[in-house]
Amino acid sequence: MECGQFFRYKRVGDWYYIHSGNKFFRVRQDSDRLEFSGADKDFIRHFFSLDTALKDILAEIPQDRYTKKAFHLYYGLRLIRQDPWDCLLSYICSIASNIPKIQRCLDGLARAFGREVRLGEVKGYSLPEPDDVRNVAARHAVPLLKETGLGFRSNYICEISRTADRRFLESLKSLPYTEAKGRLMELPGVGEKVADCVLLFSLGFVEAFPVDRWIERALRTFYFKGQKVSPKLINSFARDYFGNYGGYAQQYLYYYSRTALGRDFFKK
DNA sequence: TATCAGGGCGATC
DNA sequence: GATCGCCCTGAT
Missing domain, CATH: 1.10.340.30 (Hypothetical protein; domain 2)
Incomplete structure (x- = not known):
C-alpha cells in the first residue's frame, strides 16, 4: 500500500481503508493471511494482482546486483491494478x-x-x-x-x-x-x-517504465556511474534493458532507492 | 526571503 | 531536440 504507486488509502488501526472508483473497502494482513471486507474475493485478488505469477515475472527481468537485491528485499511487492x-x-x-x-x-x-x-x-x-x-x-x-x-x-x-x-x-x-x-x-x-x-x-501495460526524479537518480547511479544522462537516453535505456516487465523492475528499484538506500545515498 | 519538489508546456535557439 | 522559465503550493 505504501510503496508510492497508490494514494487513495487511509490507515485506521491495522486496517487500510481503500478507495477505488466507487468501491470503498478495507484490508489487513496477518502474516500471510489477508482479511478484507467491502469487496469480494475476486476483486481483491485482481486489485492486488494476486493472480500474477510474481516469481516468473521477476525471472524475466535482468538479474544484476541492484535488481537482485531489490527483489530479495521486497519480494511480494506487486503492481496494484488501480x-x-x-x-x-x-x-x-x-x-x-x-x-x-x-x-x-x-x-x-x-x-x-x-x-x-x-x-x-x-x-x-x-x-x-x-x-x-x-x-x-x-x-x-x-x-x-x-x-x-x-x-x-x-x-x-x-x-x-x-x-x-x-x-x-x-x-x-x-x-x-x-x-x-x-x-x-x-x-x-x-x-x-x-x-x-x-x-x-x-491499464495493465507492465512494460511501461515511468521515469521520475527518483528513478532517474537511481538509474544514473546504478547504470551510468553517476554521470549525467539525458532524459531521452534514460528512457530508452530503461525500455531496452528491463524488457517486457520493466514496470515491475521500476517499482522494485524505485522502492529500493527510496528506502534501503535512503535519501543520503543520492546526496553529494 | 529564496529555493525546490515524485512534471508539463510553450518559447527559444 | 535540448534548454529554460513559468506554472500553484507547502516545506525547508
Whole structure:
C-alpha cells in the first residue's frame, strides 16, 4: 500500500481503508493471511494482482546486483491494478508534488465533488467522475478546484474531465503500448511520466517504465556511474534493458532507492 | 526571503 | 531536440 504507486488509502488501526472508483473497502494482513471486507474475493485478488505469477515475472527481468537485491528485499511487492480514472486524477495531482500533498489534493477533490461512501462506521468520499467535475464546471470549476490546493493542476483536471472519460481510458487497453501512450499524452497535463504511470498502474501495460526524479537518480547511479544522462537516453535505456516487465523492475528499484538506500545515498 | 519538489508546456535557439 | 522559465503550493 505504501510503496508510492497508490494514494487513495487511509490507515485506521491495522486496517487500510481503500478507495477505488466507487468501491470503498478495507484490508489487513496477518502474516500471510489477508482479511478484507467491502469487496469480494475476486476483486481483491485482481486489485492486488494476486493472480500474477510474481516469481516468473521477476525471472524475466535482468538479474544484476541492484535488481537482485531489490527483489530479495521486497519480494511480494506487486503492481496494484488501480481504477484508471482515479489513477489519472492521482497522477495529475502528483505533478511537481509529494505524497502528502497528493493525498491532500485527492481528498479535497473527493470531498468537494465526489460522493459519500460508507463502510461500517467509517465514512469516505470517492473521487468525482468526469461528469461530476464537468457539471460543476461550466463556470466555476477552476476556482472551486483551486480551493482544494490543486494550483495550476486545476486547469488540467477541468480540461481532462471534458475531453476524457472511462470509456476512453478503457479503450486504450486494446492498443499497443506506444499508441496508448500517445493517446494519453494528448490530454493536457499528461506528459511521458504521467502517461506511463497510468498505463502501468491501471491499464495493465507492465512494460511501461515511468521515469521520475527518483528513478532517474537511481538509474544514473546504478547504470551510468553517476554521470549525467539525458532524459531521452534514460528512457530508452530503461525500455531496452528491463524488457517486457520493466514496470515491475521500476517499482522494485524505485522502492529500493527510496528506502534501503535512503535519501543520503543520492546526496553529494 | 529564496529555493525546490515524485512534471508539463510553450518559447527559444 | 535540448534548454529554460513559468506554472500553484507547502516545506525547508
